[in-house]
Structures are given as C-alpha cells and as structure tokens.
Amino acid sequence: MKTERQIEIIEVALELISEKxxxxxxxxxxxxxxxxxxxxxxxHYDSKTDILIAILDSFSKNTQQxxxxxxxxxxxxxxxxxxxxxxxxxxxxxxxxxxxxxxxxEIFRNEPVLIExxxxxxxRNDNMLISILTSGQENNELRTDIxxxxxxxxxxxxxxxxxKKSRFLxxxxxxxxxxxxxxxxxxxxxxxx
Amino acid sequence: MKTERQIEIIEVALELISEKxxxxxxxxxxxxxxxxxxxxxxxHYDSKTDILIAILDSFSKNTQQxxxxxxxxxxxxxxxxxxxxxxxxxxxxxxxxxxxxxxxxEIFRNEPVLIExxxxxxxRNDNMLISILTSGQENNELRTDIxxxxxxxxxxxxxxxxxKKSRFLxxxxxxxxxxxxxxxxxxxxxxxx
Amino acid sequence: MKTERQIEIIEVALELISEKxxxxxxxxxxxxxxxxxxxxxxxHYDSKTDILIAILDSFSKNTQQxxxxxxxxxxxxxxxxxxxxxxxxxxxxxxxxxxxxxxxxEIFRNEPVLIExxxxxxxRNDNMLISILTSGQENNELRTDIxxxxxxxxxxxxxxxxxKKSRFLxxxxxxxxxxxxxxxxxxxxxxxx
Amino acid sequence: MKTERQIEIIEVALELISEKxxxxxxxxxxxxxxxxxxxxxxxHYDSKTDILIAILDSFSKNTQQxxxxxxxxxxxxxxxxxxxxxxxxxxxxxxxxxxxxxxxxEIFRNEPVLIExxxxxxxRNDNMLISILTSGQENNELRTDIxxxxxxxxxxxxxxxxxKKSRFLxxxxxxxxxxxxxxxxxxxxxxxx
DNA sequence: GATGAATGAGAGTTCATTCAT
DNA sequence: GATGAATGAACTCTCATTCAT
Numbered sequence: 072m073k074t075e076r077q078i079e080i081i082e083v084a085l086e087l088i089s090e091k092x093x094x095x096x097x098x099x100x101x102x103x104x105x106x107x108x109x110x111x112x113x114x115h116y117d118s119k120t121d122i123l124i125a126i127l128d129s130f131s132k133n134t135q136q137x138x139x140x141x142x143x144x145x146x147x148x149x150x151x152x153x154x155x156x157x158x159x160x161x162x163x164x165x166x167x168x169x170x171x172x173x174x175x176x177e178i179f180r181n182e183p184v185l186i187e188x189x190x191x192x193x194x195r196n197d198n199m200l201i202s203i204l205t206s207g208q209e210n211n212e213l214r215t216d217i218x219x220x221x222x223x224x225x226x227x228x229x230x231x232x233x234x235k236k237s238r239f240l241x242x243x244x245x246x247x248x249x250x251x252x253x254x255x256x257x258x259x260x261x262x263x264x
Numbered sequence: 265m266k267t268e269r270q271i272e273i274i275e276v277a278l279e280l281i282s283e284k285x286x287x288x289x290x291x292x293x294x295x296x297x298x299x300x301x302x303x304x305x306x307x308h309y310d311s312k313t314d315i316l317i318a319i320l321d322s323f324s325k326n327t328q329q330x331x332x333x334x335x336x337x338x339x340x341x342x343x344x345x346x347x348x349x350x351x352x353x354x355x356x357x358x359x360x361x362x363x364x365x366x367x368x369x370e371i372f373r374n375e376p377v378l379i380e381x382x383x384x385x386x387x388r389n390d391n392m393l394i395s396i397l398t399s400g401q402e403n404n405e406l407r408t409d410i411x412x413x414x415x416x417x418x419x420x421x422x423x424x425x426x427x428k429k430s431r432f433l434x435x436x437x438x439x440x441x442x443x444x445x446x447x448x449x450x451x452x453x454x455x456x457x
Numbered sequence: 458m459k460t461e462r463q464i465e466i467i468e469v470a471l472e473l474i475s476e477k478x479x480x481x482x483x484x485x486x487x488x489x490x491x492x493x494x495x496x497x498x499x500x501h502y503d504s505k506t507d508i509l510i511a512i513l514d515s516f517s518k519n520t521q522q523x524x525x526x527x528x529x530x531x532x533x534x535x536x537x538x539x540x541x542x543x544x545x546x547x548x549x550x551x552x553x554x555x556x557x558x559x560x561x562x563e564i565f566r567n568e569p570v571l572i573e574x575x576x577x578x579x580x581r582n583d584n585m586l587i588s589i590l591t592s593g594q595e596n597n598e599l600r601t602d603i604x605x606x607x608x609x610x611x612x613x614x615x616x617x618x619x620x621k622k623s624r625f626l627x628x629x630x631x632x633x634x635x636x637x638x639x640x641x642x643x644x645x646x647x648x649x650x
Numbered sequence: 651m652k653t654e655r656q657i658e659i660i661e662v663a664l665e666l667i668s669e670k671x672x673x674x675x676x677x678x679x680x681x682x683x684x685x686x687x688x689x690x691x692x693x694h695y696d697s698k699t700d701i702l703i704a705i706l707d708s709f710s711k712n713t714q715q716x717x718x719x720x721x722x723x724x725x726x727x728x729x730x731x732x733x734x735x736x737x738x739x740x741x742x743x744x745x746x747x748x749x750x751x752x753x754x755x756e757i758f759r760n761e762p763v764l765i766e767x768x769x770x771x772x773x774r775n776d777n778m779l780i781s782i783l784t785s786g787q788e789n790n791e792l793r794t795d796i797x798x799x800x801x802x803x804x805x806x807x808x809x810x811x812x813x814k815k816s817r818f819l820x821x822x823x824x825x826x827x828x829x830x831x832x833x834x835x836x837x838x839x840x841x842x843x
Numbered sequence: 844g845a846t847g848a849a850t851g852a853g854a855g856t857t858c859a860t861t862c863a864t
Numbered sequence: 865g866a867t868g869a870a871t872g873a874a875c876t877c878t879c880a881t882t883c884a885t
Contacts, residue, residue, distance in 0.1 A: 562814070
C-alpha cells in the first residue's frame, strides 16, 4: 500500500514530466512543488528510479484493471473497444498530465529495470487487446480479412496518436467529445459488414 | 550547407539518443563517440540546442521531401500511402537509430524553440497526409464514410505504433517484410469497396 | 552505568567499524543493525561523538584494568608482559571487531575531544608498559642496554603489528596460538642473559 | 606518467588526510586547498576512489623502490635495515603528511579495490623484509633463535609504532634524531652475538 | 522508549559551456 | 579545427540531528 505522501509524490512527478518533460523531473523540482526539502523525498522512495518504477507500476495496474473489467463481462467486442477508448479519454481529461507520459515509453530509458518494465507493460496490453479482437472475430462481430494482430496495431495506434495530437494541436471540441467521434470511425473500420 | 563534421555530429547524436534515450545525449558522450574533445563540438554547433534543432530540421526536410515526391506525381492515393509506408520502413531499416527519435516528440521538451519546431513538423505532416487522403476520397478511391482527418490519424497512428513496437518486441520477420503485410491491411481498411 | 541498549549500541558500533571502517559507522547503519529507528539512538546517546567517546572510554577502562591487574601483583616483569599479550589475544579472539578499532587511532579524528582522549589513552598505556619494563630492569630480569622507552616501543609495536597483520594475512594457526609463539620470541629478546 | 596537477592533487590529498583524517578528504576541501573548483578535480582523476588508488600506488612504488635498492646491493643485512629506517625517517621528516597515512591501512576501507590494494602492499613489504632478514641469518649476521617472520614483525612493528607515536607524543628531539637511537636498539636486538 | 517526517549541510559527480593556446 | 583546463549550476543522494506524537 502507498502512503499519502507516496501518492502525492508520483502525482506531482507526473505533472512535472507533463510540464517539462522527463528532464524536468528532478528531486529538487519535485520537493519544491510538494513543499518539502529534497532529502524528505527519500523518506518515501529510496531513489529516483524507484519513483519512476512506481509510476510505471501505477500505469500497469491501471490499464490492466481497465482491460480486466472489459474482458470479464459479457459485452460484445465492439462494446469493449468502445469502453476502452472512453475510459482512456476520461482518464486523460481528468488528469491531463497522464497524457504525455502514458504513451511515451521513450522517456523511461535510464535504467535496464525501467526498460524491462515498460516492455512488459506494452507486451501485456498488446496481448489483451489482441485477445479481445480475436474473440470478436470468432463471434463474427469483427472483420476477419485482417489479422487480430494488425487490428490491434491499428486500433491502439490510432488511440495513441489521437491522444498525442491532442497535446500539440488545439481543437474546438474537448478530448472526450472528439474521441467519441473517432471511436465511431474505428468501429466502422473493424466491424464486419 | 552542412560540413562533414556537422553531419557526423547529428548522426552520432541520433545513435546516442537511440541507444540510451535523450538523457544519453550529452556533449561528453557525443565527443567521446566521435573521437574529439568536448570544446571541439562547439566549433561546429553553437549549443546543444542547436544540435537538437539540426536533428529536427533534418527530419523535417526528409519527411517533407518524401511527401512532396508523393504529392506531385500522378499516382493514386492508395499508391501514395503505400509508398509513404515503404519509404519509412526502408529508412528505419537502414538507420535504426532513427526509429527511436522520429516518433518521440516527448524528447524535445527542453526549450520552447524545440517545442515549437516539433509541433510545426507534426502539423505539416498531418496536413500533407490529410490532403493526400482527401484527394483520394474525391477520386472515389477511398471510403468517404470516414473523414480524412480520422483516416489520417488511423493511418499515421498505425504506422507509428508499428515502428515503435518493432523496437520493443522481437519479431521473426524483418521490419520491411512485416511492414508490407501491414500496408495491405491498411489499404483494405481505407479503400472504397 | 550503562543501560543494556547503550552497551548494545557501542557493541554494534564496533562491529560496524570493523566491517566497513569508520565511514561505515553511520547512525542509519547503526539503527538498522540494531533494529530500531534512527531517532531512537538519540534516546541513549546525545550525539555520534558521544558514542565514539563511549567506545574510547570502554577501551581505556579495559586496558587500564589489564594493566592494573598486572602491576599490582608480584609477578616478574616477564610474566606481566606475557599476561599482557595473552589477555589481548584472548580478547581479540573473542571479539574480532575489537581488532580493527583498538589500534586504529587514525579513526578518531573528527573532533578535538576525540583526539585528546585517544592521545591520553596512548600515553597512559605507554607509561604503564614503561613502568613494568623499568621495574624489570631494576630487578635484573630485563636487559639494560636498551632503554625502557625503546623496549616499550618494541614490545607494543610488535603486538600491534601482529594483531593488525592477522586481519590482512590469512594464517593456518589461530591468533592465540600464533601469539603464544611470538611472545616467546619477544621474551627472548628483552630478557637479560 | 602523472601531470603536475595530478601530483599536486595527491600531495594535497595527503595533507588533508594528515590534518583532518580520512573524513577530511573531500573533493570540496581538496579543490579549495588547491584553488580550483570541484568539477576541475574530475579533469585529472575520474573519481575520489581513483585518487585514493593513486595514493596507494605512490606508496607502493616508493617503498618497493626503497626495498629494491636495499636488496640489490651488497650491504650486510644490518646495514640494509638501518638504511630502511633512515630512509623512512627522512621521508617522514620531509613530508609529515605521509606519517599519518602510510601506516594507517584502516583508512582505505571504502571500496573492495582499495582493500585489495592495501593488502597486497602489506604482504609484499612483509615478504621483502623477511627475505632481507633471512639472508642476514644465513650470513650469520643475525640471531637465528628467532624466526625471520618474527624478526620482521618486531622490526616493522617497532618502526610503525615509533612513527605513529611521534604524531601523538611531543618530543624534544627530531624524528630522525630519535629514530637513529631507536635503530641502535633494534640492531642490538637482532644482531648475532 | 520509540516512531515517522522532516531538515540543513554537504557529499560525490555530471552538465553545458568558455577561454587561452 | 582542436585541445587542456576550468567553471557555475545542477544533479542524486547521505549525513547527523530534531520534533511532534
């Protein structure tokens, strides 16, 4: 279990990464933003690497949970995909700092531990999405002329780029609103006619 | 025009980013890998930021060139998209260090100049792809039930994720081989039936 | 009088110094090894310096006691020297952590208080050994062609180096066994023929 | 070969250790005393450990040289021992900072590299002294009722303690003067009658 | 008698950069 | 076109110690 301070630390760390990139995540910035001194951070995490690991673990748990919820209910594959997107969009809207971090694996490159962890997260998410898509193909919901692997890359790639663009390109509509429209397009693309 | 040393510097810089992430790109690492001293770097670029700008400019020129070639000839939209992918895959195969950098905008976050530049590159590429797709729709080649904007996000997002995955996940086939198959799926998805 | 915890603290401190040198004696290491928190240490000693003082005092008392026992009985000087060595060897065998500390005055260099204390201990021990040797010379037991001062340096220097060597150089025999042989050599050297 | 700055650095390091003990040897103190900034140190040595290694290497070379000179000439064993002491005393008089460091192996305990190095130096010196003493016994110069090993411990132990005492105990005579007298005593003790 | 949380000072080290040569 | 030496700022992290509970 995490203490309140530990939670605060990774939240502020996310904000820092979001604002200034990974180079902006320093112990000094972190402590200043929280309002404590630098050494105080080390009461709560043994090292900066441990903080990054905690961030990754939190991502991992979050997405795994979303996936699990989707996998275990009786919805159709299409509905699952729809939920998947919606949940992500909602999360990003609620905590925009997530956006710049969650799909930016390149950021975690300092230590082998982190590279390993990030690879694992990517691999697991990919497998989960593929299994949803495969069962959708078996149910005759989804088109079968494209492999589940490719469908997975298409769906997830679209989601990622959309989220990333939303940081760089201004838009009149909100992210969830825009997202809803994009989901409609995605559905149209993967559905069996 | 760039001198030989300038070209060498940005090539080695790309390799460094590729190997160790943006945190691995230090003047020390750079000079060591080239085989000169640190101050010598400053004979060729005024600052580290200038090196990053040069990297972005090179990307910008590269992709703009690819796009221009595609836009100005009389190919069908589908063929243009196909070429677009193929060229990218070939480039990545030839210089794998590109892979980790070209789609990692998060890396350029130190300075406003860089953020501005990267946003501009993304925006321009997006516009170019959209214009290809739009003309494809007008020609009745591509499906019109999905907006060109969305098609663009789908196509480019798929390309990006595919390239990124290829760094983290091992594969039995080569990137161009695998890519060729993916392009077929993309074509099937955006084509008008 | 010392409480149990106070005794435990200086014992563990000795072990730490023995294992990792003076730089290994930190309040953190100390508390971790005892199984309490850092602030808890300060319930028992006001400062780290106080702990070092306690260590020195304990040495002081120990050696003073050994010397006193030897001085006050009616043994010959040779027997006293012999006992002196034997007691030391026994102590070192029983608590090897002593070895690295007792003869390492260089360790106590942080504070004037400590330097003063250590100088005093050395001086007193030297005086005591000299007085034993002097009386041995007066009794015609020990050679008189060498001053008691020099004999003292020879005897104590030999003892110290022997103990120190035993930490760095492996040996087939135990420290007390090897020590017994060395004492024979020392006796042969200082005795009057 | 060492640059001038490198030599200066290890000389000042020796002084610092001598003045304040190993805890006084910090990069800050070092740079301040030399008159440069802290990072400047790292142009000349890669790390603090490297500085300590350089100190040990310098000791190692020094003593090895003294020993070699003694071993290779045709002096009697007694003369060799005499020279050995005299040279050491001269060195300590010339550079008192050496005193506190050369015989204080306990100081180098931070890193396995250092422990290994110091053990090696001790072992080699011991072997060299033993070989001098053994040949003296074979020449019928030195007493044979005590093993060369023990004679070595006695001779070297006396030397060490004498030097160490000279730091703590004031004396009316100079170290070389006092040392000369002690050497006479040592000679009297090890010589064959 | 002990804890959790914090602190000021300072540790070793790396950064991009400058300057005289 | 390059070097050796240096710098100020910043880095992660550890130190002994304090304080409220």
